[in-house]
Amino acid sequence: MQSKNKIGMILLYIAAIILAVVFFFPIWILILTSFQPSNLSVYAKYPSLILQSFTLSNVISSFKTPSNGLVGSLLRSLEVAFIVGFLSLGLAIPASYGLSKISARISNKIIVLLFLVNMMPGLVIAIPIASDFIRLGIQNTSPFVVFSVAFAQELVVLPLTVFVILGGFRSLPKDLENQARVDGANFRTAFARLLIPLNKIAILVAFLLAWMTSWDEFTYAVIVAPIAPSNTTFPVTLQNYVSYGYPLISATFALVASVPVIILAVFLMKYLKGGYLSGGLIG
Amino acid sequence: MTTKLKLQKIYKRYGSKLVLNGLDLDVEDGEFMVVLGPSGMGKSTLLRVIVGIESLTAGKVIVDGRDVSNLPPNKRDIAMVFQNYALYPNMTAYKNIAFPLRMSRMPAAEINKKVNEIAETLKIADILDRNINLLSGGQKQRVALARSLVRNPKMFLLDEPLSNLDARVRFSARTELKKLQKELGYTFMYVTHDQQEASTLADRVAVLRNGQIEQLDDYEHLINAPKSRWLGDFVGDFPMNFIDGKIIGKEDKEIGFRDSWISEKGNDLSATVEYCQVNEDIYRAYCKIDDEDEEETTPGKRSVVSDDKKTSVILRVGKRYNPGDKVHFSLTRYNVYLKGLLETSVTE
Numbered sequence: 076m077q078s079k080n081k082i083g084m085i086l087l088y089i090a091a092i093i094l095a096v097v098f099f100f101p102i103w104i105l106i107l108t109s110f111q112p113s114n115l116s117v118y119a120k121y122p123s124l125i126l127q128s129f130t131l132s133n134v135i136s137s138f139k140t141p142s143n144g145l146v147g148s149l150l151r152s153l154e155v156a157f158i159v160g161f162l163s164l165g166l167a168i169p170a171s172y173g174l175s176k177i178s179a180r181i182s183n184k185i186i187v188l189l190f191l192v193n194m195m196p197g198l199v200i201a202i203p204i205a206s207d208f209i210r211l212g213i214q215n216t217s218p219f220v221v222f223s224v225a226f227a228q229e230l231v232v233l234p235l236t237v238f239v240i241l242g243g244f245r246s247l248p249k250d251l252e253n254q255a256r257v258d259g260a261n262f263r264t265a266f267a268r269l270l271i272p273l274n275k276i277a278i279l280v281a282f283l284l285a286w287m288t289s290w291d292e293f294t295y296a297v298i299v300a301p302i303a304p305s306n307t308t309f310p311v312t313l314q315n316y317v318s319y320g321y322p323l324i325s326a327t328f329a330l331v332a333s334v335p336v337i338i339l340a341v342f343l344m345k346y347l348k349g350g351y352l353s354g355g356l357i358g
Numbered sequence: 359m360t361t362k363l364k365l366q367k368i369y370k371r372y373g374s375k376l377v378l379n380g381l382d383l384d385v386e387d388g389e390f391m392v393v394l395g396p397s398g399m400g401k402s403t404l405l406r407v408i409v410g411i412e413s414l415t416a417g418k419v420i421v422d423g424r425d426v427s428n429l430p431p432n433k434r435d436i437a438m439v440f441q442n443y444a445l446y447p448n449m450t451a452y453k454n455i456a457f458p459l460r461m462s463r464m465p466a467a468e469i470n471k472k473v474n475e476i477a478e479t480l481k482i483a484d485i486l487d488r489n490i491n492l493l494s495g496g497q498k499q500r501v502a503l504a505r506s507l508v509r510n511p512k513m514f515l516l517d518e519p520l521s522n523l524d525a526r527v528r529f530s531a532r533t534e535l536k537k538l539q540k541e542l543g544y545t546f547m548y549v550t551h552d553q554q555e556a557s558t559l560a561d562r563v564a565v566l567r568n569g570q571i572e573q574l575d576d577y578e579h580l581i582n583a584p585k586s587r588w589l590g591d592f593v594g595d596f597p598m599n600f601i602d603g604k605i606i607g608k609e610d611k612e613i614g615f616r617d618s619w620i621s622e623k624g625n626d627l628s629a630t631v632e633y634c635q636v637n638e639d640i641y642r643a644y645c646k647i648d649d650e651d652e653e654e655t656t657p658g659k660r661s662v663v664s665d666d667k668k669t670s671v672i673l674r675v676g677k678r679y680n681p682g683d684k685v686h687f688s689l690t691r692y693n694v695y696l697k698g699l700l701e702t703s704v705t706e
Contacts, residue, residue, distance in 0.1 A: 253411045254444035256431040258505065259461035272448045 102333065108326040109133055117322050137324040137331075145312055145328045151221060152290060152309035152332075158225040159232055159289035160282045166229075167236040167281060172270070174237070175244035186241070189234035197294035201227060205299045220306045227295040232288050236281040243277025244270070280346045283339055290336060361423075362387045362513055362545045363408070368417035370400070370407055370569075377403045379569030380417075385513070385547055390539050392556045393549045395566035396592065401549040402441070404566065405515045408547070409438045421512055432461070437506035438515040442522070443498050445490045451501045452477075452486040458509040476508045479538075496527040503535075513545040520555065532558055553595060565589060581616070587698040590614050599671040601627075601647055603694070612695040617642060617674040624688025629671060631679040643675045643685055 103124075108116045110129050116122050137145060174182040192200060204227050213219035247270070255265035271278070293310045300306040307315070309332055316325040363385040370378040377400040385391045395401050406412040408419055410431035419427045426434045437458075445454050452473060459469045477483040480500045485493060490501060499519060506514055520528045520535075536559050539546050550556060556563050557577045565572045565580065573585045584590040590598030596617055603611035605627060629645035636642075646668040673685060694701045 248442065248444065250440045250442060250444040251446065253406075253431070254438070254440060255446070255457070256411065257409055257436070257438045258458040259432045259435075259509070260457075261430070261432050264461065269446060269448070273446075 102330075102337075105326055105330045105333070108323065109330045113323055133323045133327045134331075137327040145309070145316065145324070148307050148309045148312035149328075149332065151307070154221050155225045155228070155296075155308055156286045156289040158221065159228050160286040162225065162229055163232050163236040163285040164278060164282055166233060167240050168271075168278065171237045171241035171244055172266075174241050179245075182241070186234070186238055189237060192230050193234060197231070198298070200230065201295045201298040204230075204295075208299060220300050224296050224300050224308060225289070227299045228289045228292050231292070231295070232285040235288070236285050239281040239284065240274065240277050243274040247273055276346055280343065283343055287336055287339055287343075290332075360387045361385070362389070362421070363547070364418075364420040365408070366418040366420065368404075368407060368419070369415040370403055370412065371415045377569055378407065378415075378417075381566075381570050383564060383571055383574070385545060388543045388545055390536065390546045390548065390559055390561045392560035392563045393547065393566055394553070394556045394563050394593070395551065397551060399566050400569050401551075401566055402517055405438060405517050405547070405549055409436050409515055410434050435512050436515060437509065437511040437513075439502050439506050439517065439519045441517045441519070443502035443519075445498060445502060445505075447491060449490070450487055451482065451490055451493065451497075454490060454501055455486075455504045455508050458505060462509065472508055473504075476504045480504050480507075495523050496531065499523060499531060507538075507542075507544075513547065516546060516548045518550050518552075519548075521550070521552070535559065553593065565593065567592075583693060583700060583703050584614075585700045587612065587614065587695050590693070590695075596642070596672050598693075599669075599673075600695070601669050601671065605647070606689070606692075608694060610696070611701070612698075613689070613692050614695055615689050615692040617672045619689060619691040620673055620687040621690050622676055622685065622687050625686035626688035628684050628686045629673065631681055631683045631685060632670075633681055634675075634679050636678065641675045641678055643673045643679050645671050645673060645685060647671055648684070 107122070107124070107126060110131070110133070111126065112128065112130055112132075115127055174185060208223045208227075213223050251269060251273070252265055255269050256262070260268065291310055292308075293314070296308045297311045297314075300308065300311070313325050313329055313332070316328075361384050363383075365381055365383040368378050368381040369376065381404070393401055393404060403412060407414055410419075410426070410429060410433075414427055417427070418425055421434065421436065446457065449457070455473045455476065456469050459472060464472075473486070474483065477486055480503060482497060482500045482504060485497055485501075490498065493501065499522070502519070520531055523531060532555060538544075548555075548559060560577055562574060563577050563580055564574045567588065573580060573589055575583075580589065580593045584593055584598065587600060590600070594616070598614045598616055600612050600614050603609060603613050606613060628648045629643075630648055631643045631645050634641060634643050647670075648668075673687065675685060679685060689706065691703075691705045693703050
């Protein structure tokens with residue numbers, strides 16, 4: 076029995092290592108491309124998988140792109156991601172609180188309804204949205220474009236954030252809020268002093284999920300924001316640079332952009348293991 | 359004494375189920391009122407309606423002469439201890455106790471003084487800075503109690519606050535609770551299904567059944583003169599015995615008597631012992647009443663009446679009986695019930 080368990084563990088670790096290598100491989104290629112001269116990476120006939128020389132010239136030249144280029148779109152992406160993140164909290168916290176108050180039989184159906192958007196191909200939804208935004212004139216004017224992209228992305232993100240926060244609310248004992256009311260707190264105080272702090276991890280997870288989804292979202296960004304350097308978010312700009320023939324610059328910048336996502340993903344892992352994703356189904 | 363809480367024709371409906379059905383109840387100032395009832399009879403709902411967490415379908419809740427039926431819980435100034443204590447898990451014991459005071463915008467210095475005072479009274483001063491998740495059941499119960507006591511509300515509602523404690527802690531908590539209530543002169547309304555708690559704590563006991571108060575009395579009266587057959591069955595450590603009235607010459611009526619209301623000197627009645635239970639020096643015999651007709655049949659001949667149709671009774675007897683033995687006894691005291699309701703109490 077003991078040895079059987081041991082073999083099982085070893086096999087599990089081997090599988091985990093293989094999986095990790097598969098996932099890490101693209102990032103390694105990215106690193107190789109970013110920090111080596113082009114003749115060793117993109118223009119080599121048989122590029123090596125080992126780092127052979129080290130240079131920062133790619134990094135430097137990628138940050139020297141015109142102001143509306145990569146740096147500009149990176150900042151725009153940041154803006155969009157934070158708008159999406161905060162907007163989803165603003166909408167999902169009240170929505171999931173309300174859903175947690177009605178019977179699970181009904182609220183689960185509403186959740187399914189919310190996810191309906193995610194079941195359709197993005198293009199089907201993005202094109203009508205884009206045409207509406209054009210009509211409203213918020214599509215190609217610079218201060219609005221950030222919001223129009225954010226609103227479109229919100230559509231995809233919101234069901235997920237509602238689901239996660241609802242799981243948090245449902246896992247709280249019902250009597251806690253009642254007790255706070257009995258102890259003299261009005262609804263707003265009970266919400267701010269008790270329900271939000273008790274649910275902070277679910278809220279944080281929801282925010283980060285929204286932020287990350289927006290950060291590398293492509294379909295809505297490319298359709299809703301017209302492809303002009305002053306409008307596009309980072310993933311779209313990156314795609315442009317690749318097709319314009321700047322693979323080195325793009326690779327470097329993709330690496331730069333991946334770092335925050337990787338850090339967030341590692342940070343999130345701890346919480347995603349918890350009941351926050353399944354919590355929404357209980358009851 | 360003045361009336362602290364007055365409930366007038368309280369109705370509460372959940373869907374098609376009427377949980378509270380026109381309930382009337384007065385609680386006096388400084389009284390320890392225990393609401394006793396089997397599970398699922400709406401005891402908790404009653405408290406929730408009084409405190410304002412659940413809305414009333416109809417009726418009035420009057421506290422200190424003021425109709426609070428339509429006020430939210432935070433405006434009613436009634437404290438409640440929930441069955442699971444509902445302590446705030448994101449706060450320390452101190453902050454839990456201080457929460458009601460902070461809600462009433464009391465200055466911090468005064469809060470500090472009051473919390474320490476109540477913690478001293480309840481002997482929890484040493485655990486104030488602990489996270490409540492690290493407390494034992496008894497400590498949690500004290501913190502919950504302290505949180506309700508600290509703000510000096512109009513009255514207290516307690517929803518089976520001792521049911522989550524182990525037997526020994528429960529016993530000491532019970533006596534302490536009673537002492538505290540009497541010393542401070544608070545009005546308590548305490549919900550339980552535990553007869554022992556009702557008998558030791560209550561000034562008066564209200565028995566809840568089908569959304570109404572079946573009887574409101576002190577515990578002794580409930581035991582001796584339950585107003586209905588159902589109450590006789592429900593109240594007391596052992597159910598009241600009920601036998602057909604015609605055995606002692608009262609046609610169409612039922613005779614109810616407690617296990618101790620018998621004398622083995624007489625022989626008006628006889629019963630066959632099924633088994634005998636010994637509890638310290640008290641012997642209780644679980645018997646089937648012998649039918650009068652059966653008495654006349656010759657011994658050894660099997661009775662025509664099958665055993666499960668015979669009436670079961672529990673008798674407190676003077677010695678150990680073996681299964682199959684006959685007990686001869688007469689009643690020293692009994693209640694007469696007509697159609698399930700008390701008619702008279704007779705002591706012979």
